[in-house]
Amino acid sequence: MLKNWAPEERPEKEEIKERLKAASQKLYELQMKIKEHKLPVLVLFEGWGASGKGSSIGKVIKNIDPRFFKVATMSAPTEEELRRPFLYRYFKQIPEAGKFTFLDSGWMEQTCKDCLDGLKGEAYAKRIDSIKRFERQLTDNGYLVLKFFMEIDKEEQTRRMNALLDSKDTDWRVAEFDRWQNEHYKKCRKIFDKYLTDTNTSTAPWYIIDATDKKWAELQILETMVSNIEVAMQNSGHSTPLLQNVFPLVKMPKLSEIELEGKEISDEDYKAELKQLQKKLGELHNRLYRKRIPVIITYEGWDAAGKGGNIKRITEALDPRGFEVHPIASPEPHEKSRHYLWRFWTRLPKDGHIAIFDRTWYGRVMVERLEGFCSENDWKRAYNEMNEFEKELSDWGAVIIKFWVQIDKDTQLARFTDRQNNPEKQWKITDEDWRNREKWDAYEGAINEMLTKTSTVYAPWYILESVDKKYARIKALKIVIEQLEKALK
Structure with a gap:
């Protein structure tokens, strides 16, 4: 030029x-x-x-x-x-x-x-x-x-x-x-x-x-x-042309095809495996810090699927100085007035540290899509933008582990009812949870599309079958350990 x-x-x-x-x-x-x-x-x-x-x-x-x-x-x-x-x-x-x-x-x-x-x-x-x-x-x-x-x-x-x-x-x-x-x-x-x-x-x-x-x-x-x-x-207000995905994808099952029966673990086996896996994860965390490898773990899933308990079992194993958990709620006014990825870019970990997101940028193609908080062009364009975002993180050297925590409709109802009837758990259930439940089928369609279009080879989705929460916790720990060991080789 x-x-x-x-x-x-x-x-x-x-x-x-x-x-x-x-x-x-x-x-x-x-x-x-x-x-x-x-x-x-x-x-x-x-x-x-x-x-x-x-x-x-x-x-x-x-x-x-x-x-x-x-x-x-x-x-x-x-x-x-x-x-x-x-x-x-x-x-x-x-x-x-x-x-x-x-x-x-x-x-x-x-x-x-x-x-x-x-x-x-x-x-x-x-x-x-x-x-x-x-x-x-x-x-x-x-x-x-x-x-x-x-x-x-x-x-x-x-x-x-x-x-x-x-x-x-x-x-x-x-x-x-x-x-x-x-x-x-x-x-x-x-x-x-x-x-x-x-x-x-x-x-x-x-x-x-x-x-x-x-x-x-x-x-x-x-x-x-x-x-x-x-x-x-x-x-302003004109639609932006949608770009084709250029990143290699991993084939994902539909939520209805995921087998939830038989995915259980006994209390005795759970306690033994939990102790062993947490010890291993703690050792890996020290090596991650020494080798300056950043880790990003994300959780999406149905309400009451057990994301919080799953995150707790991972963080229990980590040095508290080397990780941060980000619970993602509705964007604040100063966040809403910027690019939707801004609030996630600003929460990224330093190298050698771990960031855990309880809800993520994928809200763009789920709640924002279904509740009309963004235009159709916005959420359709977002699949490619989120793949690009994660490619940027992968090229930086980050390990990206994305969990979808899966339960069925009956399990959710039982857990909602338990929360509603238990004074110590009532803070966990809101009117919005019940409203979202009424849109289960619409959400399931949006989630299937999300999993299909954003499970890339560098940032694939992992399904955690969580009708038995203990089973899901053990599976998550094993996946995290496996991915960290691969990165540390």
Whole structure:
């Protein structure tokens, strides 16, 4: 892109002044419409050191109510961030509906730095795929993603850096990498050009800004933002094309085909096996921490199927400093106003740690689907998005274990009745549980589709037959141990 890019002819100063005034006023007016349309806008500024990324952000935000935007400077990742997936710290920054987030550098700068440190071949290709999926998922879910690259030539960069270095008050703004970049301008330009070309898509294109003149750069940015926001608001509510699944799947049985009879264990055998398996799991947890392998265990299942007791038998075996259980309820307002996967990205474990989810992102294709909390296009698109999410985690090195806890309708009724009649258990039963029970058949159809479309080879579903809760607990422990041993080999 940089190779073939030619700057647009710069207008006269008076024209720039007039157009700037008009664009600034237009952006000021659009901010309220953005709020009304609930349009989230993510604006990424990348470019050369000393090209004016920070000052450009400063000029743009003067036209926006400070309650409606956030600015984040994405400096080098911290030690904590390096222990999570590459996209973790960027996903955390996405704006709420109706607001802006401005990023001073981001996933491009970090990827290009990694390329200079040796990221290439298959690892580079995976990174690019991951970034393109990230940007596409945002735009598919109604985000406007604007990506600006601030372009200056080597002579201009040298002049600006020297001016900054001449004063003690500004020399701190020239980082060591900026100097290195200036000395190796051609090498960096080649890497930038490849990255821009590889990540330039129709839904999240790159806008190369001629940043030689600061007023002209400001005008290019403002006019691009205004035109894109207007188009995005016109397109809001339009259905997004569904993508075919490209990930290999594991064949799953229908829930009606799962044999529940005979899946039992005696109390004596249960106690003996539980003790032995928990001891083994505790030993594996220590090895996981030492080898920095992250583990994600998810639970979905019928109400009263025994998820809580199952989770308890796993956590009893673990070092409490190395795991966290996330009970997932209805999203909070600040979660509902972001991409539905945001609240799961922000709960991912560090490497060497275990995250256990009691209910998961699969609510999108079950409760949200059946209760009308999202559109048909949203939940149909989600199968592929969740497969992509789990592929991202698998490529990071995570062990992903997904359990569906299965019981029959009669067993659920017996457990609901027991909870209703037992004062110590009444907190476990709600009116919503009874309402959901009335929709058993509809839920069963949705679950069958979910299992069929999201049981991938890197994140398959495991069925836990739980008419006998003890049997399900032992089976879960065995599966967890087997998958951890496989990862530790």
